[in-house]
Amino acid sequence: MQKAKPIELELAVVNGIELPGHWNRMFEPRVISEYDLSVLDQVTSIEGAESLGYCYQCGKCTAVCPVDTVGDYSPRKVFRRTQLGASLIDSPDLWLCTTCRNCLRVCPKEVNMIEIMPAVREQAVLEGKAPEELLTAFENTARYGNPLGEPPRKRADWVKAAEVPVPVMSQHKAPVDVLWFVECYPSYHPRGKDASVALARLFNALGIEFGILGTEEKCSGDSQRMAGEKGLFDMLAEHNIKMLSKYQFNQIVVTDPHAFNAFLHEYPKYGGEWPVQHYTQFLAPLIDQMNLTRPIPKKVTFHDPCYLGRHNGEYEAPRNLLKAIPELDLVEMGHCRETAYCCGGGGGGMWLDSFVRDYTSQRLSEKRVREAVEYGADILAVTCPYEVSRFEDAVKSTGNTGKLEVKDIAELLAYSAQLI
Amino acid sequence: MRILVLSKSVPDLVEELALDEDNGELLHDDMTYVPSEWDDHALEEALLLKEEVGAEVTVLAVDTGDVDNMLFTALAKGADHAVKLTGDFDLATSNRKRAQAIANYLRDNTFDLVLSGVQAIDDIDGQIPAIVAGLLEWPHASVVTEVSIQGEQIHFRQEYGGGLQAEFSAQAPLVLGIQAARKPPRYASIAKVRQMMKSSTVDEIDASADTVPELEIRRFFKPVAAGHAEMIEGDPEEVADRIITILKERKLVRG
Ligand SMILES: Cc1cc2nc3c(=O)[nH]c(=O)nc-3n(C[C@H](O)[C@H](O)[C@H](O)COP(=O)(O)OP(=O)(O)OC[C@H]3O[C@@H](n4cnc5c(N)ncnc54)[C@H](O)[C@@H]3O)c2cc1C
Numbered sequence A: 001m002q003k004a005k006p007i008e009l010e011l012a013v014v015n016g017i018e019l020p021g022h023w024n025r026m027f028e029p030r031v032i033s034e035y036d037l038s039v040l041d042q043v044t045s046i047e048g049a050e051s052l053g054y055c056y057q058c059g060k061c062t063a064v065c066p067v068d069t070v071g072d073y074s075p076r077k078v079f080r081r082t083q084l085g086a087s088l089i090d091s092p093d094l095w096l097c098t099t100c101r102n103c104l105r106v107c108p109k110e111v112n113m114i115e116i117m118p119a120v121r122e123q124a125v126l127e128g129k130a131p132e133e134l135l136t137a138f139e140n141t142a143r144y145g146n147p148l149g150e151p152p153r154k155r156a157d158w159v160k161a162a163e164v165p166v167p168v169m170s171q172h173k174a175p176v177d178v179l180w181f182v183e184c185y186p187s188y189h190p191r192g193k194d195a196s197v198a199l200a201r202l203f204n205a206l207g208i209e210f211g212i213l214g215t216e217e218k219c220s221g222d223s224q225r226m227a228g229e230k231g232l233f234d235m236l237a238e239h240n241i242k243m244l245s246k247y248q249f250n251q252i253v254v255t256d257p258h259a260f261n262a263f264l265h266e267y268p269k270y271g272g273e274w275p276v277q278h279y280t281q282f283l284a285p286l287i288d289q290m291n292l293t294r295p296i297p298k299k300v301t302f303h304d305p306c307y308l309g310r311h312n313g314e315y316e317a318p319r320n321l322l323k324a325i326p327e328l329d330l331v332e333m334g335h336c337r338e339t340a341y342c343c344g345g346g347g348g349g350m351w352l353d354s355f356v357r358d359y360t361s362q363r364l365s366e367k368r369v370r371e372a373v374e375y376g377a378d379i380l381a382v383t384c385p386y387e388v389s390r391f392e393d394a395v396k397s398t399g400n401t402g403k404l405e406v407k408d409i410a411e412l413l414a415y416s417a418q419l420i
Numbered sequence B: 001m002r003i004l005v006l007s008k009s010v011p012d013l014v015e016e017l018a019l020d021e022d023n024g025e026l027l028h029d030d031m032t033y034v035p036s037e038w039d040d041h042a043l044e045e046a047l048l049l050k051e052e053v054g055a056e057v058t059v060l061a062v063d064t065g066d067v068d069n070m071l072f073t074a075l076a077k078g079a080d081h082a083v084k085l086t087g088d089f090d091l092a093t094s095n096r097k098r099a100q101a102i103a104n105y106l107r108d109n110t111f112d113l114v115l116s117g118v119q120a121i122d123d124i125d126g127q128i129p130a131i132v133a134g135l136l137e138w139p140h141a142s143v144v145t146e147v148s149i150q151g152e153q154i155h156f157r158q159e160y161g162g163g164l165q166a167e168f169s170a171q172a173p174l175v176l177g178i179q180a181a182r183k184p185p186r187y188a189s190i191a192k193v194r195q196m197m198k199s200s201t202v203d204e205i206d207a208s209a210d211t212v213p214e215l216e217i218r219r220f221f222k223p224v225a226a227g228h229a230e231m232i233e234g235d236p237e238e239v240a241d242r243i244i245t246i247l248k249e250r251k252l253v254r255g
């Protein structure tokens, strides 16, 4: 048997104090690992999934994983089950992680579910072992450029409701300051469209020179990538970069934190490198010009989207915008900022609702809505397009209709600026 | 066992159909085309047979433009060969003519079993498999499920009214119109499809353009609605009141 490689540093220096680790490192496999590890080896030999093998069962992830609070799943359990020989590719565990990144925040061994999950899921998709509903979302995205299966030609139809100019780049024929990457749910979902209309009016009121790709835009593909369809992501990234490259603009502004993540970290690998901001980051410095006069005398709590907060470190911009609205009382939930709970929509969760239902006691969105109600909020403010629909459904299913409203920050701002 | 799967692309109903109402013509070039759903089932059934008895699966499309992606997807799913019949074809080419080209191909190439979707949205009486079988004087069955290979025999099922099932056996060669595969059609990952585009080829075969007896489409049109449903607006109480009034007016409630 091969000798285990120590992963700990031989010598760590913390605040100037030397912490030698030589006396404490595991150089020889102990009795506990002297059984058949072939199943674990199969998983950790997949490129991207190596770090699953680093787990030393401390259980810190179990304490923070949003799925474990409603089910029986955490990275610690994934490792242990795999170590004991249960195939991850055939296990429902493989589809429960929402890639919320909370475990990675606390894991002392950097067991990285954000890389493990997409890598192993890709293998499962190849082997035809992915849940049917997820494959439908993949197929829709490949065929129509959006996971909802909506007609690609109608991608920009929402602009009619905006009743303000929303230039489409192919017709605009002039450079713009901001290329607004709208994304799928804000283009098609009824509640997503409400936020798009609000944002379009805010942009107009602020005199921003902006344009959208319209029917030339396709899904950014980031969640499909996390759900195991890397090839689809490649195709979408190449398409979007090709379309964006036709036009002149200074920066990209996105509605969707998942698109934000793609533009920030992934598209540059495909040659698509532009300055990109989430719309809350773009608007926050413009608060003084937004004419936020109409008060919202309500208790509002904010749900940090995983891909804006934990993944990309932005916690202040959305809060600054909310605090700028007159009479709005911003209350924080227990799980906020770095420790924010997850809506359940990331990493493919958006398209795995019935699958996940079989392995959880309640939806993550339902748990989150209950928390917002517990903190006495009248409005749950969100800023990720997955969330409005997820939380609104959860408000209904938890019997909180009339108690809690779900609003995109763009909607709250446009309301306060008397634009909607 | 050599299986030929017929596949065609049909207008995508997710987008609105492009119809020139004045001339009663479908504007084929303005519509998006997708693989016919039933053909996906025929392919799945063929691939299941391949897994069970080691059949060799060829997928065929008449080149009506833009069928390559569909053929490469079939290869990515596990088909062994892809064939495109080229010639004087376009999206408006009649099923009769397509069937003729397919039958000609089958005269020159040996296959034991031809599977096709039972119908397509632009062919609601399932013409192609029946005409192909007729031209070749091969046996044919339509609305078929559960195909299996039992030695020299091909077994399959049909469902009749009243929930009655029939099981058939036939000798190859044979043409079947597949209603549904035993499993949902498999997914081909995009990476695999793209890899197929790089690593494999579609055989192009020149198909002679026979003149065939054809029907003439006089016009396409949207049905004219005879009457309209009344949408009852208002809050639940108002809606309930209105429903009760209507029921009373029509004497559908007592008292
Ligand atoms: C997964 C695993 C399994 C193991 N299994 C075995 C086994 O089966 N048999 C065996 O003999 N050994 C085993 N060991 C090793 C054994 O647990 C350790 O060698 C032993 O616990 C070391 O004890 P310690 O008190 O020196 O340090 P630790 O147990 O590491 O205690 C250090 C403590 O100091 C605290 N601390 C650190 N820094 C600070 C600070 N700046 N301020 C305040 N507090 C601080 C830490 O929070 C911690 O509580 C295992 C270790 C691991 C990780």
Ligand code: SF4
Binding pocket: A064, A065, A066, A067, A068, A074, A075, A096, A097, A098, A099, A100, A101, A102, A103, A104, A113, A114
């Ligand atoms: S990323 Fe989130 S959901 Fe996934 S295992 Fe980690 S904590 Fe759980």
Ligand code: SF4
Binding pocket: A054, A055, A056, A057, A058, A059, A060, A061, A062, A075, A076, A079, A106, A107, A108, A109, A110, A111
């Ligand atoms: S926090 Fe990391 S090391 Fe600890 S149990 Fe979880 S995955 Fe394993």
